[in-house]
Structures are given as structure tokens and as C-alpha cells.
Amino acid sequence: MRLSDGDELLGTTILATWLNHARCVCDEALTATVDVTGLSSTGRVALVIGKSCVTSDDELSDACRVLWDERVGSAKSDREVSLGAEELAGGCADEETTLTLSLVYDADDADEWTALAEVDLGVDTNRPAAPRGAQVVAGEGLAEVAFSAGEDDDESDDLKYQVLCTAGSAAGLARPPKAAFDSAVERCGADGDAALVAANVCAEANTGSASVTVAGLDDGTTYSFSVVAIDAAGNPSKRVVVGDATPAPEEDFWERYKRSGGSASGCSTSGAPGAEACLLLVLAVALLRGSREGGRG
Amino acid sequence: MITVLLSVLAAQPVGIAGFDFSLYRPGIDHELAASGATPYADLFGTARRPLWGGHVGALVPLGDHVAVTAALGLSFFSVDAKAFVDDGTASAPSSGAVRSGGDTSLAVMPWSLMFGARYTGLVKRTRFPIAPYAELGPAYATWSVSRGDGATTASGGTFGLGFGAGLLVELAALDRRAAAELAELGVRGVAIRAGVVHLALDGLGADGVLRLSDTTWSAGLELAF
Numbered sequence: 001m002r003l004s005d006g007d008e009l010l011g012t013t014i015l016a017t018w019l020n021h022a023r024c025v026c027d028e029a030l031t032a033t034v035d036v037t038g039l040s041s042t043g044r045v046a047l048v049i050g051k052s053c054v055t056s057d058d059e060l061s062d063a064c065r066v067l068w069d070e071r072v073g074s075a076k077s078d079r080e081v082s083l084g085a086e087e088l089a090g091g092c093a094d095e096e097t098t099l100t101l102s103l104v105y106d107a108d109d110a111d112e113w114t115a116l117a118e119v120d121l122g123v124d125t126n127r128p129a130a131p132r133g134a135q136v137v138a139g140e141g142l143a144e145v146a147f148s149a150g151e152d153d154d155e156s157d158d159l160k161y162q163v164l165c166t167a168g169s170a171a172g173l174a175r176p177p178k179a180a181f182d183s184a185v186e187r188c189g190a191d192g193d194a195a196l197v198a199a200n201v202c203a204e205a206n207t208g209s210a211s212v213t214v215a216g217l218d219d220g221t222t223y224s225f226s227v228v229a230i231d232a233a234g235n236p237s238k239r240v241v242v243g244d245a246t247p248a249p250e251e252d253f254w255e256r257y258k259r260s261g262g263s264a265s266g267c268s269t270s271g272a273p274g275a276e277a278c279l280l281l282v283l284a285v286a287l288l289r290g291s292r293e294g295g296r297g
Numbered sequence: 298m299i300t301v302l303l304s305v306l307a308a309q310p311v312g313i314a315g316f317d318f319s320l321y322r323p324g325i326d327h328e329l330a331a332s333g334a335t336p337y338a339d340l341f342g343t344a345r346r347p348l349w350g351g352h353v354g355a356l357v358p359l360g361d362h363v364a365v366t367a368a369l370g371l372s373f374f375s376v377d378a379k380a381f382v383d384d385g386t387a388s389a390p391s392s393g394a395v396r397s398g399g400d401t402s403l404a405v406m407p408w409s410l411m412f413g414a415r416y417t418g419l420v421k422r423t424r425f426p427i428a429p430y431a432e433l434g435p436a437y438a439t440w441s442v443s444r445g446d447g448a449t450t451a452s453g454g455t456f457g458l459g460f461g462a463g464l465l466v467e468l469a470a471l472d473r474r475a476a477a478e479l480a481e482l483g484v485r486g487v488a489i490r491a492g493v494v495h496l497a498l499d500g501l502g503a504d505g506v507l508r509l510s511d512t513t514w515s516a517g518l519e520l521a522f
Contacts, residue, residue: 139380139399140444245398249383252401253340254442254451256381257325257507260334264507266442266453 001047001103001117002033016098016122020233023085024092024125026188032068034079034103039072043107046070047081049088049121053102058112060104065090067101094126124233128159130240131208136225138245142215145242147227149208163212164226164239165202166195173216177204182234193239195226222246310355311485313368315519317352319494320345321374323405323509339394340401341376345513348374352411356521362418366432370409370459377402380444402443405509407496409436409459426470430492431462438498438509455498455506461515463492486521 003010010018010030018030036045050064060066067088068081086092088101103117129150136145145163160180165173179198184190186197203214208229217223225242257264322345325337350372358364380401381394413432419425436459441452465488469476479487494515500506 137379137396137398139397140383142399144398248397250380250397250399250401250444251383251394252380252399252442252444252450253336253403254401255383256336256340257442260329260336261332262325262328262336262507263505264328264453265505266451266507 001035001101001119003101003119004031004033012120015119017124017233019085019089019121019123019125020182021092021125021127021235022182022184022187022190024089025086025184025190027084027086028187029082029084030088032081032083032101032103034081036072036079037077039105040107041072042109043072043105044069044109045072045079045116046104046106046113047083047101048104049090049099049101051100053100054104054113054115058114060111060113064102088121089123089125092125096124096126098122122233124231124235126231127235128229128231128237130237131161131227131229132240134225134227134240134242136242136245138247139213140250141217141219141247142213143217143223143225143245143247144211144213145203145225145227146211147208147240147242150229150237158232159208160230161205161208161210161212162201162228162230163203163205163214163242164195164200164228165214165217166200166224166226167222173202173214176202180204180234181228181230181236183236196228196236196239217247219247219249308357308359310357312353312522313356313366313519314353314522315351315490315517317350317370317372317490317515317517319348319350319513319515321348321405321496321511321513322346323374323403323498323507324511325508327510328508337403340378340381341403342378346374346376348372348407348513350407350517352519354411356415358417361421362416364415364417366411366413366415366430368411368413368432370407370411372407374405374407375402399444403440404443405438405440407436407438407459407498407509409496410434411459411461413461415465420467420470424470426467428465428467428488429463430465430490433458433460435459436496436498438496440507440509453507455500455509456503457496457498457501457510459494459496461492461494463490463515465490465519483522484520488519488521490515490517490519492516 046069047067048064053061053064055061067083099121101119101121102115104113105116106113131147131150134147136143179201183196185192185194203212205212222244224244226239228239229237326335352368352370354368356364356366377400379396380399382397411432411434413430415428415430417428420428436457439454441449443449468487492515495512498509
């Protein structure tokens with residue numbers, strides 16, 4: 001039994017996180033290719049999903065669902081079976097579990113089943129809790145977005161957090177990070193949070209309780225910020241609107257010092273080249289000055 | 298003088314190395330005291346912050362009473378805070394300026410070559426574990442100012458002098474057995490340093506330099522090997 005998503009053959013690693021909330025809502029399909037060439041033509045094959053679907057008495061467990069069954073018959077060609085995500089998950093309600101998709105075979109029509117192949121399928125339609133306490137403060141060409149992990153989130157959840165920027169857009173940012181979430185709005189146009197789209201991602205953090213700097217913004221432009229938590233299956237939390245911020249020129253220490261009347265010129269300012277050479281020059285000048293003044297004294 | 302020099306040349310030098318800690322506040326605002334402007338205090342506050350450092354050098358005993366030292370020291374200080382929103386005026390901003398979301402920081406890295414003397418007579422003759430010391434030498438501090446995006450907006454260097462005085466508590470004198478065990482490992486002595494240090498980082502009075510002077514206490518641990 002081979003499982004594929006379009007032309008892509010899915011391995012166990014991908015299958016462990018494939019069935020997320022967006023895929024379930026959009027009822028995306030897996031294709032199971034079933035090889036029956038070695039089976040008796042009198043038998044029956046089926047695809048079932050659940051946990052421990054073939055009991056010790058070789059019966060099918062009542063807790064498992066039969067997704068497809070067919071007599072093998074004389075036609076010994078491979079069967080391609082389309083399996084919808086919602087059907088695989090048994091509905092898109094919040095759930096996080098691992099199910100086993102089994103190809104089972106009843107050779108003598110005696111309801112005595114043998115598992116021919118089994119594949120574990122991770123089902124995670126449970127969206128993580130939204131971040132809390134989010135706030136944004138604008139700087140010069142940047143904004144700093146701070147937030148805390150959601151109420152039920154902890155480090156073992158392996159969550160990632162992404163900041164979304166709109167008005168102006170993430171497209172204008174220097175190398176915005178790739179979206180880590182899977183959005184049903186984008187995947188199939190499902191109703192939902194229309195702003196939860198990959199193009200709006202502008203920064204990310206790998207831990208909760210983080211402060212993230214969004215750089216590359218235009219001074220004078222007002223940006224709206226929001227933040228989502230994302231679990232390992234790509235499920236985004238409810239989007240938390242942080243608020244608006246307008247980057248504006250700021251006065252750093254050096255500018256404040258100079259405006260206050262400070263006389264130091266330094267070696268280099270704002271990208272002027274030759275800082276290292278200038279430092280050596282400062283040292284040499286200071287040594288010379290010291291020796292001259294010492295000579296006068 | 299010649300006698301001292303000959304004694305130094307004839308003596309067996311001992312290597313010394315240690316780390317030092319003090320709380321430091323660069324005296325940048327002293328330059329602007331006449332105008333009342335305090336750009337450093339406005340942004341970073343008036344609290345002293347850690348200055349971490351270390352030194353490595355040599356100690357040369359001159360008889361049982363005195364030893365002279367030469368040590369190269371390097372330390373590091375950094376402070377950061379949220380910058381102010383620029384009010385667009387060229388005048389000095391008011392103290393009620395609004396903080397921005399971006400950071401601004403100042404980093405200072407003082408270097409020094411300190412020559413010193415220690416009175417070791419108490420330790421060697423009476424086993425009282427205290428050795429007073431005094432030292433001075435040239436110092437140079439590189440500094441840089443950066444802003445929220447990490448870009449350096451200004452950098453430079455300030456030349457000056459360093460002075461220090463204090464006490465060394467020779468731990469080996471307190472526990473001879475442990476000292477013997479350490480000696481087998483090549484460690485001749487362990488001492489706690491505590492004293493006062495004055496960094497006169499003012500460009501030796503020159504104009505146009507960032508003044509980074511401060512007088513503060515210093516503590517640390519020193520190994521002789």
C-alpha cells in the first residue's frame with residue numbers, strides 16, 4: 001500500500017503531521033494505491049482506520065471504520081482509492097491522535113481478516129491556544145511585538161509563533177519568513193480569518209513569551225500587527241490582533257549626546273568606512289598629544 | 298633605581314592571571330555638566346552596571362617585602378535601553394521624551410597596561426594573608442553606539458590612565474595544605490583582589506573625545522602560576 005498526495009509519495013514523517021485542521025476542513029484527499037496482485041481472486045480487501053483494527057480473533061474491531069472494501073476478483077491490477085481527510089479523521093472536531101490505516105484481507109469470505117499493510121497517520125485537528133498579552137511598540141523602521149504563550153501552551157507542545165503585518169505588507173519586508181501555518185482560507189477558500197494568509201507573515205519566534213523585532217518597515221506608514229501560535233502540524237491558533245503602530249524616526253544615544261552639545265566625534269558614524277584605521281589614529285594622536293603636553297610640562 | 302632594575306632582571310617572574318568585576322558608569326555626562334544636559338542618564342539611567350574583565354601578566358618578587366607587577370587588562374561594559382521618539386527638533390529633547398520601540402546601546406571595552414607594586418612582607422613573614430597593592434598605567438577604551446536595527450551609529454576610542462589600589466587576600470596563607478596541593482598542579486597562589494579603581498578615560502584632557510572616566514570599586518580572583 002502506497003499513500004500519495006497528488007504526485008508526492010508520502011513517507012511516515014509527512015504522514016505523522018499531514019492531517020491537520022486545514023486539510024480536514026478542505027477535505028483534501030489522500031490516494032491509497034493497493035497492490036492485490038498476489039491475492040486470491042476469491043477474497044475481499046478493505047481499508048480500515050482506527051487503532052488495532054484486526055483483533056486477536058481475526059475480526060475487525062468495531063472501533064474501526066471501513067473506508068473502502070472490494071472483492072479482489074479476477075482483475076489483479078492495482079486499485080487506487082481516494083480517501084478524504086475528513087473521512088480519515090472521522091470529522092474535523094478538535095482531536096489529536098494517531099490512527100492506523102490498515103489494508104486488511106479476508107481470503108475465504110469467512111470474516112477472518114489479516115492485516116497486509118499498516119501505516120500510522122497522525123491526526124491533529126486541535127488548534128493551539130492563542131498567544132496572550134500581545135503588544136506592539138514602533139521604532140525607527142521597525143516595530144517590536146511582544147507576547148506571551150497561550151494559556152495551555154508549554155514547551156513540550158513544540159509551538160512556533162508568527163507575526164502578521166498588514167497595510168503596507170510583508171512583501172515590502174526584507175526576507176519575511178516563510179509561513180509555518182496551514183490556512184484553510186488559502187488552501188480551499190474556506191470561510192474563516194481572511195487575514196490569516198502567508199503573505200502577511202513578517203516575523204517569527206520559536207518560543208512563547210517573546211519579543212520579536214519586525215524590521216524593514218517604512219517610517220510614517222501605519223501597520224496592523226497580529227500574532228498566531230502554530231503547532232507542529234501547522235495548525236494556527238486564533239489570530240490575536242495586537243494593534244497598530246507607525247514607525248517613526250528615533251533618537252538613539254549618539255544623536256541625543258550630540259544634540260546635547262557633546263563634542264566627541266568618534267571614529268565612524270552611520271556607515272562611514274575606515275573605523276578600524278580611525279581607531280588606530282585616535283590612539284596614535286592621543287599618544288602624541290600626551291607626549292607633547294608632557295614635554296611642555 | 299639601577300639596583301631595583303637589576304633585582305627585577307635577576308628575579309624569577311611569576312605568571313598571574315585573574316578576572317575582575319566592578320560596577321561602572323561612564324562619566325559621559327560630566328562633559329556637559331555646564332549645560333545641565335545628561336544624555337547618558339536620560340537614556341540609560343544613573344545606576345552602575347557590571348564591568349567584567351580579566352588580566353594577565355607577571356609578578357616579580359623583590360626580596361621578601363615587595364613585588365612588582367605588570368599586567369594587561371581587558372574588560373567589557375554594555376548598556377542598552379529603548380531609544381526616544383525623535384521630536385524632529387535640533388534642540389536637546391526634554392526629559393519627558395517618549396520611548397520608542399527600538400533599542401540603543403553603548404558598549405565600552407577598556408584596555409589597560411598596569412604597572413604595580415605589592416607589599417608582600419605581611420604574608421611572607423607573619424603569614425597574615427593581606428598584601429596591599431597599588432598600580433597605574435596607560436588605558437585605552439574603544440566604544441561604540443548602536444541602534445535598534447543593530448547598526449553602529451558611532452564608534453571611537455578614548456585614551457587615558459588607570460589607577461588602582463587595594464588589598465589582596467592570599468588564600469594560600471590561610472590553608473597551607475590546600476596551597477601545597479594547588480602547588481602540585483602548578484598554581485603557586487590564589488588571592489582575592491578588592492580595591493578601588495579609577496579610570497581616567499578623558500583623552501588626557503583632549504577635546505572631542507567621549508569621556509568615559511569613573512571611580513569605582515573592583516573585586517576579583519587572581520591566580521599565580
